[in-house]
Amino acid sequence: MVRIRVLVVDDHRIFAESLAAALAAEPDVDVSAAGSGPAALRSMERAAAEGRRFDVLLVDADLGGNVPGVRPAVSVHDNNEEGLVDGISLVAGVRSGHPGVRTVVLAEKDDSRRAALALQAGASGWVAKDCSLSRLLTVIRGVLRDETHLPPALLTGVLRELTAARKHRTESEQLVESLTPREREVLRCMVAGLGRKAVAERLFLSPHTVRTHMQNVLGKLGVHSTLAAVALARRAGVGPVDLGPTGRIMPEESSSA
Numbered sequence: 001m002v003r004i005r006v007l008v009v010d011d012h013r014i015f016a017e018s019l020a021a022a023l024a025a026e027p028d029v030d031v032s033a034a035g036s037g038p039a040a041l042r043s044m045e046r047a048a049a050e051g052r053r054f055d056v057l058l059v060d061a062d063l064g065g066n067v068p069g070v071r072p073a074v075s076v077h078d079n080n081e082e083g084l085v086d087g088i089s090l091v092a093g094v095r096s097g098h099p100g101v102r103t104v105v106l107a108e109k110d111d112s113r114r115a116a117l118a119l120q121a122g123a124s125g126w127v128a129k130d131c132s133l134s135r136l137l138t139v140i141r142g143v144l145r146d147e148t149h150l151p152p153a154l155l156t157g158v159l160r161e162l163t164a165a166r167k168h169r170t171e172s173e174q175l176v177e178s179l180t181p182r183e184r185e186v187l188r189c190m191v192a193g194l195g196r197k198a199v200a201e202r203l204f205l206s207p208h209t210v211r212t213h214m215q216n217v218l219g220k221l222g223v224h225s226t227l228a229a230v231a232l233a234r235r236a237g238v239g240p241v242d243l244g245p246t247g248r249i250m251p252e253e254s255s256s257a
Contacts, residue, residue, distance in 0.1 A: 057101055191230050
């Protein structure tokens, strides 16, 4: 019998243990539980090192605490650049570090915007915490067949959110394309969280020149803060600059001022 390895990630201990116990009663399911994002990542790394990788993660949408080293997800299309959901941030981190693992988000209530955000982060399903065990098992087995599972009542709203997200991504990409190569390089440094002085050191520019480039970036992107510029860059698919072992930008990425 092929066994399904499941990790329940929820900071409500009683819920996590109850769900784990219910799943463990299934003959083809091995289940563990973690109470936080960092604990889940440690469990996954340990399991991978032992050759017992998890197949599915069941992640609380409202998981508390931050996940070290995981870039938080950006909201779908509202004006809250800090629109972060910790559980969904974990989903994004799992997709990046463990692409073979399927994730299903467990939610207290249906929410089209957050469900769309979960799918964008890499989730394969969104189910209510109070769904039946048989429904949850159907979802677990379904995502392992590369199916995507959403409550029927959310389908229209999620499609609307994803359509809007694609529109905003296209607009963001067009704005980024208006930047010069040097300005795009500065933007990638901003995405990496580097301040003006650090950018100047890494690009071998004066702080005044970097300040001018940053102002130009904000102006061309039509935003008024670094946080907003970073959020727009992420929507456009712009990643952080690749730093070499010395902390400086790799030579092939450098360009003239």
